[in-house]
Amino acid sequence: MPVVCVASPKGGAGKTTLAATxxxxxxxxxxxxxALDCDRENAxxxxxxxxxxxxxxxxxxxxAERDWTELAVETPSGVFVIPFGAAEASDSIRLTTLIGDNPGWVGRKLAPFFEYRDLAIVVDMPPGPSVYDAEIDTLADVHVAVLVADALSLALxxxxxxxxxGWGGAPRKSPTGYVINQVEPRHRLCRDVLVxxxxxxxxxxxxxxxHDEAVAEAVACRQTVLDYAPDSIAAHDIAAVANRIHDSLAPA
Ligand SMILES: Nc1ncnc2c1ncn2[C@@H]1O[C@H](COP(=O)(O)OP(=O)(O)OP(=O)(O)O)[C@@H](O)[C@H]1O
Ligand SMILES: [Mg+2]
Structure with missing residues (x-):
């Protein structure tokens, strides 16, 4: 029942893409x-x-009334997904208020899944601070922080x-593993940022x-790059990241 939280100090870094892959x-x-979607983008x-x-x-x-075991939908990849839902702004605000007023609410909704020791829960976080930060931090076994290889990410x-x-400025409870995404080795600045x-x-x-066009093409085909282009460089890179995450979790 380990929980993997995928977050970033920057919007558009690749949280959703990496959470899915x-x-x-x-x-x-x-x-x-x-895979749990906590972002109103519902992507x-x-x-x-x-x-x-x-x-x-x-x-x-x-x-309020949703049973999350009924929301989990099995996908052809074998991963179960709980969508955020195509929610009106007012619904999203109601949910935020509900969670803010009931600390531990997300954990209680996920409780039925915690029975399965071989089930990893991967959470796609929204950009910027949110009510989900404190909720997921209490549950997470590992945080995956997605950076991009630019000067701004490094400065942040x-x-x-x-x-x-996020996390209300408090130190995170569990360790953080960083992933630098969208690396372009031909770009000098990118190489310097990597060093x-x-x-x-x-x-x-x-x-x-x-950075690999196959990643963007994959989502156009509603797949991850592991299915769309298994021999692509990004597929190999992300599989290696998943191995590091696996090593940091209890054995499946
Ligand atoms: N390694 C990569 N190579 C090429 N394109 C990528 C890569 N990673 C992400 N992208 C593209 O970058 C864009 C943003 O990715 P994504 O939506 O996953 O970011 P995000 O951090 O979830 O964004 P948001 O902050 O809006 O939630 C998408 O078009 C995605 O296809
Ligand atoms: Mg996203």
Missing amino acids: IGVALRRIGWRVL LRLHFELPSDELPGIANDGG LPRFQRGDF LGREVLGEALFGTVH
Whole structure:
């Protein structure tokens, strides 16, 4: 029942893409996997060959009455997905208020899944601080922080390491593994950022993922790159990251 929280100090870094792909990679390693979408964008489901009609999610009708075991939908990759849902802004706000007023609510909704010791729960976090930070931090066994190989990500890194993004400024309960995504080795700045990132992060750097057109093409086909282009460089990179995550978790 380990929980893997995928977050970033920066929007658009690749949280959703990596959460989905890491989920599929963990499934292939042997974990049962539940991928949970905590972002109103409701984009996680787009990586899993699900029918285009909207699926119910955690935020529909303000979220209160939903049984999350009924929301989990099995996908062709073998990963179960709980969507955020195509929620109106008012529903999303109601859910935020509900969670804010009831600390531990997300954990109680996930409780039925915690019975399965071989089930890894991968959480796609929204960009920026949110009510989900404190909720997921109490549950997470490992945080995966997605950075991009640019100067801004590196500049934001010390604040993120202090817990200044999300988690109410408090140190995170569980260890954080960093992934530098969208690496373009041909770009000099990118190479410099990688050198510095490796120096600063050391063992906490779980891996780097190349910028690879196959990643964007995969989502256009509603798949992860592991299915769409298994021999691509990004597929290999993300599988290696998933192995590092697996090593940090109890054996499946
Ligand atoms: N390694 C990669 N190579 C090429 N494109 C990538 C890679 N990683 C992510 N992308 C592309 O970058 C864009 C943003 O990715 P994604 O939606 O996963 O980011 P996010 O961090 O979840 O964004 P948000 O902050 O809006 O939730 C998408 O178009 C995705 O296809
Ligand atoms: Mg996202």
